[in-house]
Amino acid sequence: MTLPRSHSHPIALRHGSVLIIVLWVAFGLVTLALYFASSMSLNLRASDHRVAGLQAELAIEGAMLHVSNLLAQVEAPGWPPDLFPQDCEDVPVGEAHFWLLGRSDEAWWGDTPAFGLVDEASKLNLNTATLEMLERLTNLVLYPEVAAAIVDWRDADSEPEVNGAEDQVYLRLNPPYRCKNAPFETVEELRMVHGMTMELLYGEDANLNGVLDPNEDDDDATPPRDNRDGRLQPGLWEYVTVFSRESGLNRTNVNEPESLAQLLQSQFGAERANQILAQLTPGAGPGGPGGPGGGAPTVFTNLMEFYIRSGMTPEEFDQVYPWLTTTNGVVEGLINVNTAPEPVLACIPGIDTDGAAALVAYRLGRQDRRASLAWVVEVLGRQRALQAGPWLTARSAVYSADVVALGRQDRGYRRVRMVFDVNDGLPQVRYRQDLTHLGWALGPRLRQALDEMREIRARTDAWRNPATLP
16 A cells, blocks of 8 residues: 655654754854854954054054154254264164154145154243243234233232132133142143133144145044145144243352353363453453453353343354353243244344244244354344344253154054153153044055055065965
Protein backbone atom coordinates (compact mmCIF):
# COMPACT_ATOMS: atom_id res chain seq x y z
CA MET A 1 0.00 0.00 0.00
CA THR A 2 1.44 3.42 -1.00
CA LEU A 3 1.03 6.76 0.78
CA PRO A 4 -0.84 9.54 -0.93
CA ARG A 5 1.35 12.07 -2.84
CA SER A 6 0.01 14.92 -0.71
CA HIS A 7 1.80 13.64 2.40
CA SER A 8 5.61 14.13 2.83
CA HIS A 9 7.78 11.52 4.35
CA PRO A 10 8.71 12.27 8.04
CA ILE A 11 12.43 11.85 7.31
CA ALA A 12 12.28 14.46 4.53
CA LEU A 13 10.46 16.91 6.80
CA ARG A 14 13.08 16.35 9.51
CA HIS A 15 15.93 16.99 7.06
CA GLY A 16 14.28 20.22 5.84
CA SER A 17 13.90 21.54 9.39
CA VAL A 18 17.55 20.80 10.17
CA LEU A 19 18.63 22.64 7.02
CA ILE A 20 16.64 25.72 7.99
CA ILE A 21 18.10 25.66 11.51
CA VAL A 22 21.62 25.28 10.12
CA LEU A 23 21.07 28.20 7.76
CA TRP A 24 19.82 30.40 10.60
CA VAL A 25 22.76 29.40 12.80
CA ALA A 26 25.18 30.09 9.94
CA PHE A 27 23.52 33.45 9.32
CA GLY A 28 23.79 34.31 13.01
CA LEU A 29 27.45 33.29 13.12
CA VAL A 30 28.22 35.37 10.04
CA THR A 31 26.39 38.33 11.55
CA LEU A 32 28.34 37.98 14.80
CA ALA A 33 31.59 37.66 12.86
CA LEU A 34 30.81 40.80 10.86
CA TYR A 35 29.80 42.66 14.02
CA PHE A 36 32.97 41.73 15.88
CA ALA A 37 35.07 42.48 12.80
CA SER A 38 33.49 45.93 12.54
CA SER A 39 33.91 46.48 16.26
CA MET A 40 37.55 45.44 16.11
CA SER A 41 38.10 47.74 13.14
CA LEU A 42 36.59 50.69 15.02
CA ASN A 43 38.64 49.86 18.12
CA LEU A 44 41.74 49.63 15.96
CA ARG A 45 41.04 53.05 14.47
CA ALA A 46 40.31 54.50 17.90
CA SER A 47 43.54 53.03 19.23
CA ASP A 48 45.43 54.43 16.26
CA HIS A 49 43.99 57.89 16.89
CA ARG A 50 44.74 57.56 20.59
CA VAL A 51 48.35 56.68 19.81
CA ALA A 52 48.58 59.61 17.39
CA GLY A 53 47.20 61.93 20.06
CA LEU A 54 49.72 60.70 22.62
CA GLN A 55 52.49 61.20 20.08
CA ALA A 56 51.29 64.77 19.47
CA GLU A 57 51.24 65.48 23.21
CA LEU A 58 54.77 64.16 23.56
CA ALA A 59 55.80 66.26 20.56
CA ILE A 60 54.52 69.33 22.42
CA GLU A 61 56.69 68.42 25.39
CA GLY A 62 59.58 68.08 22.96
CA ALA A 63 58.73 71.52 21.55
CA MET A 64 58.89 72.97 25.06
CA LEU A 65 62.44 71.66 25.49
CA HIS A 66 63.30 72.82 21.97
CA VAL A 67 62.13 76.39 22.64
CA SER A 68 63.87 76.47 26.01
CA ASN A 69 67.11 75.47 24.31
CA LEU A 70 66.70 78.16 21.64
CA LEU A 71 66.06 80.87 24.23
CA ALA A 72 69.01 79.75 26.36
CA GLN A 73 71.42 80.22 23.43
CA VAL A 74 70.75 83.86 22.47
CA GLU A 75 73.80 85.96 21.59
CA ALA A 76 73.15 88.77 24.08
CA PRO A 77 70.62 89.40 26.87
CA GLY A 78 67.29 90.49 25.44
CA TRP A 79 68.07 89.57 21.84
CA PRO A 80 65.58 87.32 20.05
CA PRO A 81 66.73 83.80 19.16
CA ASP A 82 67.83 83.09 15.61
CA LEU A 83 65.06 80.94 14.16
CA PHE A 84 65.36 79.00 10.92
CA PRO A 85 62.49 77.18 9.16
CA GLN A 86 63.74 73.86 10.51
CA ASP A 87 63.37 75.25 14.04
CA CYS A 88 59.69 76.10 13.82
CA GLU A 89 58.09 74.44 10.78
CA ASP A 90 57.24 70.74 10.57
CA VAL A 91 59.84 69.80 13.18
CA PRO A 92 59.98 65.98 13.51
CA VAL A 93 59.74 64.24 16.87
CA GLY A 94 59.73 60.52 16.14
CA GLU A 95 56.61 59.83 14.06
CA ALA A 96 55.08 63.14 15.17
CA HIS A 97 55.91 66.70 14.16
CA PHE A 98 55.15 70.22 15.38
CA TRP A 99 54.90 73.83 14.24
CA LEU A 100 55.40 77.09 16.17
CA LEU A 101 52.74 79.60 15.14
CA GLY A 102 54.11 83.14 14.97
CA ARG A 103 53.19 86.58 13.64
CA SER A 104 54.51 88.92 10.96
CA ASP A 105 53.60 92.36 9.65
CA GLU A 106 52.14 90.82 6.47
CA ALA A 107 50.26 87.87 7.98
CA TRP A 108 46.86 89.63 8.17
CA TRP A 109 46.40 89.42 4.40
CA GLY A 110 47.22 85.77 3.70
CA ASP A 111 45.83 82.36 4.55
CA THR A 112 49.19 80.81 5.51
CA PRO A 113 50.36 81.46 9.08
CA ALA A 114 53.72 82.88 10.02
CA PHE A 115 55.97 80.60 12.06
CA GLY A 116 58.17 81.44 15.02
CA LEU A 117 57.86 82.76 18.57
CA VAL A 118 55.61 85.65 19.58
CA ASP A 119 57.28 88.45 21.51
CA GLU A 120 55.07 89.38 24.46
CA ALA A 121 56.81 92.78 24.59
CA SER A 122 55.27 93.53 21.19
CA LYS A 123 51.91 94.10 22.93
CA LEU A 124 50.30 96.53 25.34
CA ASN A 125 50.44 95.36 28.93
CA LEU A 126 46.95 95.44 30.45
CA ASN A 127 48.40 96.23 33.87
CA THR A 128 50.56 99.21 32.87
CA ALA A 129 49.00 100.83 29.79
CA THR A 130 47.38 104.18 30.55
CA LEU A 131 43.72 104.90 29.91
CA GLU A 132 44.69 107.07 26.95
CA MET A 133 46.80 104.28 25.43
CA LEU A 134 43.97 101.78 25.80
CA GLU A 135 41.52 104.21 24.22
CA ARG A 136 43.83 104.61 21.22
CA LEU A 137 43.96 100.87 20.61
CA THR A 138 42.22 100.13 17.32
CA ASN A 139 39.47 97.96 18.75
CA LEU A 140 38.62 100.37 21.57
CA VAL A 141 38.42 103.63 19.62
CA LEU A 142 34.65 103.26 19.46
CA TYR A 143 34.39 101.80 22.99
CA PRO A 144 36.01 104.27 25.44
CA GLU A 145 33.81 102.90 28.23
CA VAL A 146 35.50 99.49 27.88
CA ALA A 147 38.94 101.08 28.21
CA ALA A 148 37.77 102.83 31.39
CA ALA A 149 36.33 99.55 32.72
CA ILE A 150 39.70 97.84 32.12
CA VAL A 151 41.45 100.46 34.25
CA ASP A 152 38.80 100.15 36.98
CA TRP A 153 39.16 96.36 36.99
CA ARG A 154 42.92 96.50 37.65
CA ASP A 155 43.23 99.51 39.98
CA ALA A 156 43.11 99.16 43.77
CA ASP A 157 40.41 101.72 44.49
CA SER A 158 36.63 101.57 44.21
CA GLU A 159 36.21 104.92 42.50
CA PRO A 160 35.05 104.47 38.89
CA GLU A 161 36.74 106.26 36.01
CA VAL A 162 34.57 108.40 33.75
CA ASN A 163 32.35 105.87 31.93
CA GLY A 164 34.05 103.13 33.97
CA ALA A 165 32.64 100.32 36.12
CA GLU A 166 33.09 99.29 39.73
CA ASP A 167 31.12 97.05 42.14
CA GLN A 168 27.84 98.90 41.67
CA VAL A 169 27.82 97.82 38.01
CA TYR A 170 28.96 94.23 38.43
CA LEU A 171 26.63 93.49 41.35
CA ARG A 172 23.64 94.21 39.10
CA LEU A 173 24.63 91.46 36.68
CA ASN A 174 23.17 87.95 36.69
CA PRO A 175 24.99 86.25 38.30
CA PRO A 176 26.49 89.17 40.26
CA TYR A 177 30.18 89.45 41.10
CA ARG A 178 32.58 92.13 42.30
CA CYS A 179 35.13 94.21 40.44
CA LYS A 180 38.56 92.61 40.93
CA ASN A 181 40.50 95.79 41.81
CA ALA A 182 43.77 93.93 41.28
CA PRO A 183 46.12 93.32 38.32
CA PHE A 184 45.08 91.09 35.42
CA GLU A 185 46.52 87.58 35.58
CA THR A 186 45.56 86.50 32.05
CA VAL A 187 44.26 88.19 28.92
CA GLU A 188 41.20 85.95 29.01
CA GLU A 189 40.23 87.70 32.22
CA LEU A 190 39.00 90.53 29.98
CA ARG A 191 35.83 88.49 29.49
CA MET A 192 34.84 89.51 33.02
CA VAL A 193 35.19 93.24 32.30
CA HIS A 194 31.98 95.21 31.85
CA GLY A 195 31.17 95.95 28.20
CA MET A 196 33.52 93.34 26.77
CA THR A 197 32.12 91.08 24.05
CA MET A 198 33.51 88.04 22.27
CA GLU A 199 33.61 90.01 19.01
CA LEU A 200 35.59 92.80 20.65
CA LEU A 201 38.00 90.43 22.38
CA TYR A 202 38.66 87.95 19.57
CA GLY A 203 37.50 89.81 16.44
CA GLU A 204 37.23 87.64 13.33
CA ASP A 205 40.10 85.39 14.42
CA ALA A 206 38.04 82.60 15.97
CA ASN A 207 40.94 80.15 16.26
CA LEU A 208 43.54 82.80 17.22
CA ASN A 209 46.08 81.78 14.58
CA GLY A 210 46.65 85.19 13.00
CA VAL A 211 45.50 84.26 9.48
CA LEU A 212 42.23 84.44 7.59
CA ASP A 213 40.53 81.04 7.52
CA PRO A 214 37.57 80.27 5.21
CA ASN A 215 34.99 80.48 8.01
CA GLU A 216 36.39 83.92 8.96
CA ASP A 217 35.68 85.39 5.53
CA ASP A 218 32.18 84.13 4.66
CA ASP A 219 29.98 86.88 6.12
CA ASP A 220 27.48 85.25 8.53
CA ALA A 221 27.39 81.79 6.91
CA THR A 222 29.43 80.26 9.75
CA PRO A 223 30.77 81.67 13.02
CA PRO A 224 32.42 84.04 13.72
CA ARG A 225 30.74 87.15 12.35
CA ASP A 226 32.95 88.82 9.75
CA ASN A 227 32.72 91.51 7.09
CA ARG A 228 34.03 89.35 4.22
CA ASP A 229 36.60 91.93 3.12
CA GLY A 230 39.41 89.44 2.51
CA ARG A 231 41.44 90.75 5.45
CA LEU A 232 41.57 89.47 9.01
CA GLN A 233 40.30 91.86 11.67
CA PRO A 234 41.85 90.61 14.95
CA GLY A 235 40.45 91.41 18.36
CA LEU A 236 42.03 92.83 21.52
CA TRP A 237 43.54 89.43 22.31
CA GLU A 238 46.07 89.98 19.54
CA TYR A 239 47.41 93.26 20.92
CA VAL A 240 47.46 92.92 24.71
CA THR A 241 49.39 90.88 27.27
CA VAL A 242 50.01 90.58 30.99
CA PHE A 243 53.45 88.95 30.74
CA SER A 244 55.81 91.60 29.32
CA ARG A 245 58.57 92.41 31.81
CA GLU A 246 62.23 93.33 31.67
CA SER A 247 64.82 92.77 34.40
CA GLY A 248 67.95 94.77 35.17
CA LEU A 249 69.66 91.58 36.36
CA ASN A 250 73.29 91.28 35.18
CA ARG A 251 73.18 94.66 33.43
CA THR A 252 74.94 97.97 34.09
CA ASN A 253 72.77 100.66 35.66
CA VAL A 254 73.40 103.93 33.83
CA ASN A 255 72.64 105.76 37.08
CA GLU A 256 75.69 104.19 38.74
CA PRO A 257 78.66 106.23 37.38
CA GLU A 258 81.44 103.85 38.39
CA SER A 259 79.86 100.78 36.81
CA LEU A 260 78.92 102.75 33.70
CA ALA A 261 82.49 104.09 33.35
CA GLN A 262 83.90 100.55 33.51
CA LEU A 263 81.53 99.34 30.79
CA LEU A 264 82.22 102.29 28.48
CA GLN A 265 85.96 101.99 28.92
CA SER A 266 85.90 98.28 28.14
CA GLN A 267 83.93 98.93 24.94
CA PHE A 268 85.35 102.24 23.64
CA GLY A 269 88.56 102.95 25.54
CA ALA A 270 89.25 105.52 28.25
CA GLU A 271 89.30 108.62 26.04
CA ARG A 272 85.94 108.02 24.34
CA ALA A 273 84.39 106.82 27.60
CA ASN A 274 85.34 110.09 29.33
CA GLN A 275 83.84 112.11 26.47
CA ILE A 276 80.52 110.26 26.86
CA LEU A 277 80.55 110.58 30.65
CA ALA A 278 81.19 114.30 30.37
CA GLN A 279 78.06 114.67 28.22
CA LEU A 280 75.94 112.98 30.88
CA THR A 281 76.75 115.42 33.72
CA PRO A 282 76.03 119.12 33.14
CA GLY A 283 78.96 121.37 34.08
CA ALA A 284 81.36 118.50 34.74
CA GLY A 285 84.76 119.87 35.82
CA PRO A 286 88.27 118.40 35.95
CA GLY A 287 87.19 115.86 38.49
CA GLY A 288 84.82 114.25 35.98
CA PRO A 289 81.13 113.53 36.59
CA GLY A 290 80.27 114.14 40.20
CA GLY A 291 83.82 115.31 40.96
CA PRO A 292 85.07 118.72 42.09
CA GLY A 293 83.54 121.40 39.95
CA GLY A 294 81.11 118.93 38.40
CA GLY A 295 77.33 119.02 38.52
CA ALA A 296 75.06 116.48 40.12
CA PRO A 297 74.66 113.31 38.04
CA THR A 298 71.46 113.11 36.03
CA VAL A 299 69.05 110.35 37.04
CA PHE A 300 67.78 108.63 33.90
CA THR A 301 64.41 106.87 33.92
CA ASN A 302 64.68 105.42 30.41
CA LEU A 303 67.43 104.52 27.96
CA MET A 304 66.11 106.74 25.17
CA GLU A 305 66.86 109.81 27.27
CA PHE A 306 70.26 108.36 28.19
CA TYR A 307 71.17 107.79 24.54
CA ILE A 308 70.20 111.28 23.39
CA ARG A 309 72.09 112.92 26.27
CA SER A 310 75.19 110.72 25.88
CA GLY A 311 76.14 111.92 22.40
CA MET A 312 76.92 108.34 21.35
CA THR A 313 76.66 107.38 17.70
CA PRO A 314 73.92 104.87 16.76
CA GLU A 315 76.61 102.23 16.21
CA GLU A 316 78.11 102.86 19.65
CA PHE A 317 74.74 102.67 21.36
CA ASP A 318 73.93 99.44 19.49
CA GLN A 319 77.16 98.00 20.89
CA VAL A 320 76.45 98.70 24.57
CA TYR A 321 72.64 98.71 24.67
CA PRO A 322 72.17 94.98 25.53
CA TRP A 323 74.14 95.54 28.76
CA LEU A 324 72.42 98.74 29.95
CA THR A 325 69.49 99.36 32.29
CA THR A 326 68.03 102.20 34.34
CA THR A 327 67.00 100.03 37.28
CA ASN A 328 68.27 97.04 39.21
CA GLY A 329 64.72 95.72 39.52
CA VAL A 330 62.04 94.66 37.06
CA VAL A 331 60.10 96.97 34.74
CA GLU A 332 56.75 95.75 33.41
CA GLY A 333 55.02 96.81 30.24
CA LEU A 334 57.85 98.12 28.03
CA ILE A 335 57.02 97.73 24.32
CA ASN A 336 59.62 96.38 21.91
CA VAL A 337 59.77 98.82 19.01
CA ASN A 338 61.47 96.16 16.87
CA THR A 339 58.54 93.74 17.02
CA ALA A 340 55.38 95.66 17.97
CA PRO A 341 52.71 95.88 15.22
CA GLU A 342 51.47 99.21 13.93
CA PRO A 343 48.25 99.33 16.04
CA VAL A 344 50.28 98.91 19.24
CA LEU A 345 52.93 101.48 18.31
CA ALA A 346 50.19 104.00 17.48
CA CYS A 347 49.02 103.88 21.11
CA ILE A 348 52.34 105.14 22.51
CA PRO A 349 52.61 108.86 23.34
CA GLY A 350 54.75 110.71 20.82
CA ILE A 351 54.32 108.10 18.08
CA ASP A 352 50.67 108.18 17.03
CA THR A 353 49.39 106.79 13.72
CA ASP A 354 51.85 108.47 11.35
CA GLY A 355 54.87 107.61 13.48
CA ALA A 356 53.77 103.98 13.82
CA ALA A 357 53.48 103.62 10.04
CA ALA A 358 56.92 105.20 9.59
CA LEU A 359 58.52 102.89 12.17
CA VAL A 360 57.05 99.73 10.63
CA ALA A 361 58.05 100.88 7.12
CA TYR A 362 61.60 101.48 8.34
CA ARG A 363 61.70 98.02 9.93
CA LEU A 364 60.49 96.32 6.77
CA GLY A 365 62.97 98.25 4.64
CA ARG A 366 66.03 97.11 6.57
CA GLN A 367 67.46 93.63 6.46
CA ASP A 368 69.90 94.04 9.37
CA ARG A 369 68.75 93.79 12.95
CA ARG A 370 68.97 97.00 15.02
CA ALA A 371 70.18 96.22 18.50
CA SER A 372 69.04 99.41 20.25
CA LEU A 373 66.59 102.30 20.24
CA ALA A 374 68.89 104.60 18.27
CA TRP A 375 67.03 104.13 14.99
CA VAL A 376 63.81 105.46 16.54
CA VAL A 377 65.43 108.90 16.80
CA GLU A 378 66.29 108.74 13.09
CA VAL A 379 62.65 108.06 12.22
CA LEU A 380 60.73 110.20 14.74
CA GLY A 381 63.20 112.93 15.65
CA ARG A 382 64.54 113.79 19.09
CA GLN A 383 61.44 115.40 20.59
CA ARG A 384 58.97 112.65 19.70
CA ALA A 385 61.50 109.95 20.60
CA LEU A 386 61.97 111.47 24.06
CA GLN A 387 58.19 111.52 24.56
CA ALA A 388 57.90 107.84 23.60
CA GLY A 389 61.07 106.78 25.41
CA PRO A 390 59.53 105.81 28.78
CA TRP A 391 57.42 103.15 27.03
CA LEU A 392 59.98 101.70 24.61
CA THR A 393 62.57 98.95 24.64
CA ALA A 394 64.52 97.15 21.93
CA ARG A 395 64.84 93.81 23.66
CA SER A 396 62.60 91.06 24.95
CA ALA A 397 62.74 88.42 27.63
CA VAL A 398 59.24 86.90 27.46
CA TYR A 399 58.01 84.89 24.48
CA SER A 400 54.94 82.78 23.82
CA ALA A 401 55.21 79.57 21.86
CA ASP A 402 51.96 78.53 20.16
CA VAL A 403 52.69 74.86 19.46
CA VAL A 404 50.60 72.82 17.02
CA ALA A 405 51.45 69.11 16.85
CA LEU A 406 50.33 66.09 14.83
CA GLY A 407 51.02 62.44 15.53
CA ARG A 408 51.51 59.54 13.12
CA GLN A 409 49.87 59.87 9.71
CA ASP A 410 49.06 63.52 10.53
CA ARG A 411 46.45 62.59 13.13
CA GLY A 412 45.90 63.35 16.80
CA TYR A 413 45.86 67.15 16.45
CA ARG A 414 46.93 69.01 19.60
CA ARG A 415 47.64 72.68 20.32
CA VAL A 416 49.15 74.30 23.43
CA ARG A 417 50.31 77.87 24.08
CA MET A 418 53.19 78.36 26.51
CA VAL A 419 54.78 81.58 27.79
CA PHE A 420 58.55 81.48 28.42
CA ASP A 421 60.34 84.00 30.66
CA VAL A 422 64.16 84.33 30.48
CA ASN A 423 64.56 87.34 32.78
CA ASP A 424 66.19 85.21 35.45
CA GLY A 425 68.70 83.64 33.07
CA LEU A 426 67.29 80.22 32.25
CA PRO A 427 63.91 79.99 30.44
CA GLN A 428 60.94 79.25 32.67
CA VAL A 429 57.36 78.43 31.62
CA ARG A 430 55.12 81.00 33.30
CA TYR A 431 51.83 80.05 31.65
CA ARG A 432 50.36 77.12 29.73
CA GLN A 433 47.01 76.97 27.94
CA ASP A 434 45.43 74.20 25.86
CA LEU A 435 43.98 75.60 22.62
CA THR A 436 43.10 72.30 20.92
CA HIS A 437 39.39 73.07 21.20
CA LEU A 438 39.75 76.06 18.86
CA GLY A 439 40.23 73.73 15.91
CA TRP A 440 42.64 73.64 12.99
CA ALA A 441 45.16 76.49 13.14
CA LEU A 442 47.67 75.78 10.36
CA GLY A 443 45.62 77.35 7.57
CA PRO A 444 43.82 75.80 4.58
CA ARG A 445 46.88 75.49 2.35
CA LEU A 446 48.87 73.42 4.79
CA ARG A 447 45.84 71.27 5.50
CA GLN A 448 45.46 70.55 1.78
CA ALA A 449 49.17 69.75 1.51
CA LEU A 450 48.97 67.32 4.43
CA ASP A 451 45.89 65.64 2.91
CA GLU A 452 47.75 65.19 -0.36
CA MET A 453 50.77 63.74 1.43
CA ARG A 454 48.52 61.36 3.36
CA GLU A 455 46.97 60.15 0.09
CA ILE A 456 50.41 59.64 -1.44
CA ARG A 457 51.54 57.65 1.59
CA ALA A 458 48.40 55.50 1.43
CA ARG A 459 49.03 54.69 -2.24
CA THR A 460 52.68 53.91 -1.53
CA ASP A 461 51.78 51.60 1.35
CA ALA A 462 49.20 49.85 -0.81
CA TRP A 463 51.75 49.30 -3.57
CA ARG A 464 54.34 47.96 -1.14
CA ASN A 465 51.87 45.53 0.52
CA PRO A 466 51.72 42.34 -1.58
CA ALA A 467 48.25 41.54 -0.28
CA THR A 468 46.86 44.59 -2.12
CA LEU A 469 48.51 43.80 -5.44
CA PRO A 470 46.45 42.07 -8.16
